[in-house]
Amino acid sequence: MADLKSRFEAAVANSKNLSERPDNATLLKIYALYKQATAGDNAEKKPGFGDMVGRAKWDAWNGLKGTGSDDAMQQYIDLIESLS
Structure with missing residues (x-):
């Protein structure tokens, strides 16, 4: 578990230094996996309908409902590594 958490924290740091900005769908997935891993x-x-960005982020995160924290961390790590 400690190894997974340290790898997750390293992936979070690496996500800020990607060579190019991911597309919006990928950014939403990164956001949702991070939230699921850290907040459940x-x-x-x-x-509301007026907050399009907030709504998209909420939908992306809500789509991961039931995913365990460790599983979300691993998916986040895999996604960031695939973008590096």
Whole structure:
């Protein structure tokens, strides 16, 4: 577990130094996996129609409901490594 957490933290650091900016769909996946890994299932209120970005982020995170923290961390690590 400690190894996974340290690899996750390294991937978070690496995500800030990618050579090129990922497309919006990939950015949403990165965001959702990070939130799922660090906060668990989405329990926040869904943003209104006026907040398009907030709504997209909420939908992406909510789509991972039920995914375990360790599994989300591993998926995040794999995604960041594939982008590096």
